Amino acid sequence: MDYVFLIIGSLVIITCFYFIISPFFSSGESQAAGTEAEGERLTLEQVYSAVNELEMDFLMKKINREDFEKMKENYQLLAADLLREETETLKQGKRMLPKGKGNLQADEAEEEILRELRKIRQHKG
Template sequence: MDYLFLIIGSIVMITCVYFIIAPFFNGKYQFASTGGKLEDGLSLEAVYAELNELEMDYLMKKISKEDFEQMKSHYNCVAAQLLKAARPAGSKNAAHKQAVSEEVEEEIMRELQKLRETKGRREE
């Protein structure tokens, strides 16, 4: 009977250890890297959010001024790189916006001209 409790206890203990250790060897989860490379999924909003968190930590005296300045300059550089990377894609959009803006301006000028002509006829 003692051997039965010993075997069952060992099986339960090994099962518990397995469930505790298994997630570390599972490839499903990835740990965050601390490298200086830009990741593909990094967005400008995420960088701005991190800058906001950094400033809050500094204002609450959680980090020193030197660390704050160093990390702030790093995140500003990352944001600048993201903006530069996004600029070529946005240049077509900017050209389209410029064309639409010019078209709207022309339409406004035509409508104003029509109003001026009708106003001039009413006064006569």
């Protein structure tokens, strides 16, 4: 009878050990794949929110000035690249109008929209 209890106890311990240890090995692979997919789908709004969080961390003295400036510059470059990509896709998607009065008005309207967006982003961030 003692052997039966030893075998059952060993199986219970091995099963518990398996369930405790297995997440450490399987989660690393899925998280790495998830971060790559998220990095590809990064939006301009996410970059701005990251900069806001970075500024809050700096104001709360969680990071030093050098790290703050370096990371903020990286985020700003990333935001500039995203803006450049957005404008290129907009230009490619927009049909080419012949140079004239209609095209001038469209360009002025687009510039006005971009100015208003910058004001909103500065006010928000």
